[in-house]
Amino acid sequence: MSDTQNFVEIRNARKxxxxxxxxxxxxxxxxxxxxxxxxxxxxxxxxxxxxxxxxLDPLTGGEVWLDGVQVxxxxxxxxxxxxxxxxxxxxxxxxxxxxxxPHLTVRENVTMAPRLxxxxxxxxxDQLAEEQLRHVGLLDRIDYYPSRLSxxxxxxxAIARALAMKPKLMLFDEATSAxxxxxxxxxxxxxxxxxxxxxxxxxxxHEMDFAASVCDRVxxxxxxxxxxxxxxxxxxKNPKExxxxxxxxxxxxxxx
Amino acid sequence: xxxxxTVVPAWIxxxxxxxxxxxxxTVAAAVLSFVGGILFAVIALYAPWLVRQxxxxxxxLFMGTPLLLQLFLIYFGLIQIGIDLxxxxxxxxxxxxxxAVYNSELIQTAIIAVxxxxxxxxxxxxxxxxxxxxxxxVPQAVRDVIPPIGNNMIALLKDSALVSVIGVTELTLSxxxxxxxxxxxFEFYLVAAVCYYIINLGMEAVLRRIExxxxxxx
Numbered sequence: 416m417s418d419t420q421n422f423v424e425i426r427n428a429r430k431x432x433x434x435x436x437x438x439x440x441x442x443x444x445x446x447x448x449x450x451x452x453x454x455x456x457x458x459x460x461x462x463x464x465x466x467x468x469x470x471l472d473p474l475t476g477g478e479v480w481l482d483g484v485q486v487x488x489x490x491x492x493x494x495x496x497x498x499x500x501x502x503x504x505x506x507x508x509x510x511x512x513x514x515x516x517p518h519l520t521v522r523e524n525v526t527m528a529p530r531l532x533x534x535x536x537x538x539x540x541d542q543l544a545e546e547q548l549r550h551v552g553l554l555d556r557i558d559y560y561p562s563r564l565s566x567x568x569x570x571x572x573a574i575a576r577a578l579a580m581k582p583k584l585m586l587f588d589e590a591t592s593a594x595x596x597x598x599x600x601x602x603x604x605x606x607x608x609x610x611x612x613x614x615x616x617x618x619x620x621h622e623m624d625f626a627a628s629v630c631d632r633v634x635x636x637x638x639x640x641x642x643x644x645x646x647x648x649x650x651x652k653n654p655k656e657x658x659x660x661x662x663x664x665x666x667x668x669x670x671x
Numbered sequence: 672x673x674x675x676x677t678v679v680p681a682w683i684x685x686x687x688x689x690x691x692x693x694x695x696x697t698v699a700a701a702v703l704s705f706v707g708g709i710l711f712a713v714i715a716l717y718a719p720w721l722v723r724q725x726x727x728x729x730x731x732l733f734m735g736t737p738l739l740l741q742l743f744l745i746y747f748g749l750i751q752i753g754i755d756l757x758x759x760x761x762x763x764x765x766x767x768x769x770x771a772v773y774n775s776e777l778i779q780t781a782i783i784a785v786x787x788x789x790x791x792x793x794x795x796x797x798x799x800x801x802x803x804x805x806x807x808x809v810p811q812a813v814r815d816v817i818p819p820i821g822n823n824m825i826a827l828l829k830d831s832a833l834v835s836v837i838g839v840t841e842l843t844l845s846x847x848x849x850x851x852x853x854x855x856x857f858e859f860y861l862v863a864a865v866c867y868y869i870i871n872l873g874m875e876a877v878l879r880r881i882e883x884x885x886x887x888x889x
Contacts, residue, residue, distance in 0.1 A: 469795060471791055471794070471795065496799065496800070500794075500797050500798070500799055501797070503794065503795055503796065503797040504796070504797035506795070507795075508792075508795040510788060510791070510792065512788055514786070514788035514789060514791065514792035515792075516789065516792070516793075516807055516811075517811065518810050518811050518814060527796075527806060528793075528796035528797060528798060531798065531802060531806065532796075532797050532798070573792075576796070577795075577796070580796055580797065
């Protein structure tokens with residue numbers, strides 16, 4: 416690829432399930448260290464777009480590039496699997512419902528993938544777990560099972576698990592949507608900390624205030640299109656499109 | 672002629688040896704049925720079509736025919752094609768595979784029931800499909816079916832009496848030996864029944880411990 420500074424590049428992404436087209440020709444560029452929020456009504460395709468970046472929901476058309484390498488390139492099945500596993504090591508993902516491994520302790524949740532994929536020793540793994548859990552403020556729960564954590568703690572553990580692979584890019588798929596309101600802040604704080612460390616992040620969210628305060632850029636999606644895109648102060652304060660305005664009226668109203 | 676248990680003590684060694692063999696064959700077959708059950712479940716769900724189809728025939732053979740017949744096939748049948756297994760080994764294989772097929776059914780259902788997000792989270796971290804199965808999905812599925820598998824294992828203990836017909840001197844056959852010499856069927860069958868009951872209690876205690884261990888990590 417040419418040496419543009421685009422770290423993540425999505426070109427003409429299309430995705431359809433049978434007759435239903437959920438992504439209609441979407442292009443997106445993210446620079447290294449940038450934080451992009453994707454907002455929009457449910458069913459607009461925001462999660463599908465996010466999940467296309469690490470190929471959890473493969474596109475039916477278009478290309479995804481990460482740091483100069485095409486993610487969804489055409490390869491024979493076995494080679495493709497290998498390629499995609501390697502790509503995914505560099506892309507952390509955080510889910511709405513945490514998806515922690517319930518049969519493993521917090522420590523094991525964090526260290527399983529690095530131990531398996533990077534072959535680090537038990538000592539290195541312990542050190543890694545402590546480092547990552549301190550980072551998200553969960554060191555005191557290191558030997559708990561996920562069932563004994565609160566929602567906010569679970570999500571912080573999930574973030575630590577993703578960070579333990581030292582990803583270049585973090586994807587957040589409505590990371591705080593399943594949390595009780597009083598637990599949202601502790602997760603937001605961790606994400607803000609990551610932002611200060613210049614982690615490249617793409618965040619699907621319903622929290623407009625958070626998006627406005629952390630993100631460099633906001634994408635408003637509706638019905639498979641990017642309707643509006645720009646810096647948060649423009650998209651939130653002064654949207655050009657009527658659809659954006661309607662959405663924000665509803666959402667800011669509901670949030671306040 | 673009433674019941675007379677005074678004949679029992681003279682045969683206590685035979686009976687106890689039978690108990691030991693029954694426990695040995697049950698434990699060995701249980702381990703085989705557990706490991707085999709996991710393997711069969713993964714084959715049934717994920718193996719390529721060419722492997723899955725013959726495997727279904729094999730499954731049908733074990734689910735659709737009597738265990739007794741299976742034991743005959745393994746012990747007497749295989750000799751004809753040059754495979755001469757010791758009776759104990761034949762018994763373990765027969766019981767083990769038979770119950771592996773039943774355990775596999777349970778484990779398959781449990782694998783399907785593991786939340787899809789678990790596989791997604793594992794794959795997102797870079798694990799391959801088989802690594803994710805091994806480290807994330809199957810362990811959870813197995814945990815979920817420990818109680819019903821435990822029930823299968825108690826059925827296995829009871830069905831272990833069937834291996835007496837291929838000449839393993841386990842508890843039932845030991846009782847029969849004693850009866851053959853003393854003509855006291857009621858006494859010795861009752862003694863055997865009590866022994867089975869006690870082994871059963873022991874097994875239930877072990878299963879409860881395992882279940883409690885699992886419950887702690889939920």
